[in-house]
Amino acid sequence: MQSFGVALHTDKYQINMMYAHWVNGTHNQKVVFEAFFRKLPFGNGYAVSAGLERIVHYIKNLRFEESDLDYLREQEENYNPAFLEELRNLRFQGSLYSVKEGTMVFPNEPLIRVEGRVMEAQLVETALLNYMNYQTLIATKASRIKNVAGDDVLMEFGTRRAQEADAALWGTRAAYLAGFDATSNMLAGKMFGIPTKGTHAHSWVQSFEDEEEAFQRFADALPNQVTLLVDTYDTLKSGVPHAISVGKKLAQEGKKLTAVRLDSGDLAYLSTKTREMLDKAGLTDVKIVASNDLDEHTIMNLKVQGAKVDSWGVGTQLITAADQPTLGGVYKLVAREDANGVFQPTIKISGNPEKVTTPGIKDMYRLIDPDTGKAIADYVCFPEETTIAQGAPVQLLNPSHPYLNKQLTRYRAEALLIPVFVAGELVYQLPTLAEIREYHREQLKLFWPEYLRMLNPEHYRLHISEDMWETKTRLMKAYLKK
Ligand SMILES: Nc1ncnc2c1ncn2[C@@H]1O[C@H](COP(=O)(O)OP(=O)(O)OP(=O)(O)O)[C@@H](O)[C@H]1O
Numbered sequence: 001m002q003s004f005g006v007a008l009h010t011d012k013y014q015i016n017m018m019y020a021h022w023v024n025g026t027h028n029q030k031v032v033f034e035a036f037f038r039k040l041p042f043g044n045g046y047a048v049s050a051g052l053e054r055i056v057h058y059i060k061n062l063r064f065e066e067s068d069l070d071y072l073r074e075q076e077e078n079y080n081p082a083f084l085e086e087l088r089n090l091r092f093q094g095s096l097y098s099v100k101e102g103t104m105v106f107p108n109e110p111l112i113r114v115e116g117r118v119m120e121a122q123l124v125e126t127a128l129l130n131y132m133n134y135q136t137l138i139a140t141k142a143s144r145i146k147n148v149a150g151d152d153v154l155m156e157f158g159t160r161r162a163q164e165a166d167a168a169l170w171g172t173r174a175a176y177l178a179g180f181d182a183t184s185n186m187l188a189g190k191m192f193g194i195p196t197k198g199t200h201a202h203s204w205v206q207s208f209e210d211e212e213e214a215f216q217r218f219a220d221a222l223p224n225q226v227t228l229l230v231d232t233y234d235t236l237k238s239g240v241p242h243a244i245s246v247g248k249k250l251a252q253e254g255k256k257l258t259a260v261r262l263d264s265g266d267l268a269y270l271s272t273k274t275r276e277m278l279d280k281a282g283l284t285d286v287k288i289v290a291s292n293d294l295d296e297h298t299i300m301n302l303k304v305q306g307a308k309v310d311s312w313g314v315g316t317q318l319i320t321a322a323d324q325p326t327l328g329g330v331y332k333l334v335a336r337e338d339a340n341g342v343f344q345p346t347i348k349i350s351g352n353p354e355k356v357t358t359p360g361i362k363d364m365y366r367l368i369d370p371d372t373g374k375a376i377a378d379y380v381c382f383p384e385e386t387t388i389a390q391g392a393p394v395q396l397l398n399p400s401h402p403y404l405n406k407q408l409t410r411y412r413a414e415a416l417l418i419p420v421f422v423a424g425e426l427v428y429q430l431p432t433l434a435e436i437r438e439y440h441r442e443q444l445k446l447f448w449p450e451y452l453r454m455l456n457p458e459h460y461r462l463h464i465s466e467d468m469w470e471t472k473t474r475l476m477k478a479y480l481k482k
């Protein structure tokens, strides 16, 4: 199949707006957009940022190829040829600031800030949201699963049920950065350096007359990774006894049965019985893997029931984020340059007060208690405000209820939005996936357990500066007057 560039990975309305700007002569106007989500997924207390690496690749490769221009010409006869020439030369020349992958993030926080000509900044909306929304969603789901699995091994098994190939690959990467240990997806392993693991399917057992023979043949072929699926016929009467028999033979040869996998039935009951049977046979270090439509709820429940599982294979529920199909992240214009070259904050009004955007270019900080090392709150302000840089006392206003405020005098501040592209140049050294995983682990330690619990977590707050609040109020009033 023909391969396609990335420039048309966008919505038609972006190209139409670009064209209308071009016709109006406003296409070079500088604007600032930010991407954020409004509500945490899965009822979780935090989300885990992901998607930046793919965004960087996208921005770096952003160019309209000849075939893209031909296609646009075909699609809309009104497009002036000079506009298509403009597109031919288009490269991302703007700036992009983003939170790092693996960062703990919260509703209404600017996760990505794009500054540039409206032509470019508008074009990239669709792809940026596409990458950010999916990967952040899956990283968050994976983080919840990791939260309940503790030190057990977590394997990502979802490719066959994912929403197509890209989702399988990048979803696997998101799961790994948020704490999964391995994947069954070989391409993800090759592309991202994620450890790969695998057992075998029911078809392996079914392709032999006899279950024990199937197990033995598999062990003979792959003596370094013998995990046997024991539920094809009858887990306790057939599968486990046959695996034990093979395990004992392997032990006599100085080899080892690694694990057995349970994939149906009552996993709490079957795993405890299987553990007893393995231990009784002297196979105490043979592990138990469980799979079958698992998610954080079933894993937690199984643990409460005393399931003896060492390793969990999680597919469908994770890779499709089955209980919430999207993060719902949006991309809103927050500032535009006026005729004097000064950025003016813009607002989007909504009947729903929660949906009124917070205007202006924002910097974002995580304020940390220097005594406990724990995060107190996140804070957004205009880049020209100096309070944080000076370490001066900061007024924490609740953005929805600004009369609820408190003053913070002692804090350490970490800047969350880091420069990735500046004036079209990539200035960010992409970390390795192992570094991102480690960074996410460190991020988790910044938060008190009440923000991390799975059920009814405490709300971690984002505060806005007084200046920003005043600007928001002024713009709302000006709009209402009109
Ligand atoms: N002890 C348990 N407590 C709670 N949930 C469990 C327990 N054991 C298994 N489950 C979960 O219950 C669901 C059972 O799925 P299902 O109804 O398909 O049964 P099954 O035994 O897998 O049947 P099949 O043989 O058709 O695969 C799965 O999501 C599984 O992870």
Ligand SMILES: O=P(O)(O)OC[C@H]1O[C@H](OP(=O)(O)OP(=O)(O)O)[C@H](O)[C@@H]1O
Pocket (backbone or CB within 6 Å): 157, 158, 160, 161, 200, 201, 202, 203, 263, 291, 292, 293, 294, 313, 314, 315, 316, 317
């Ligand atoms: O349930 P998930 O969380 O999505 O995990 C992946 C599932 O995929 C496989 O089943 P499948 O029936 O596709 O193949 P099999 O014949 O090897 O069991 C595997 O046995 C798991 O049950």
Ligand SMILES: O=C(O)c1cccnc1
Pocket (backbone or CB within 6 Å): 157, 158, 184, 197, 198, 199, 200, 261, 291, 313, 315
């Ligand atoms: O290796 C496995 O056991 C596996 C891989 C993908 C899907 N289900 C199971």
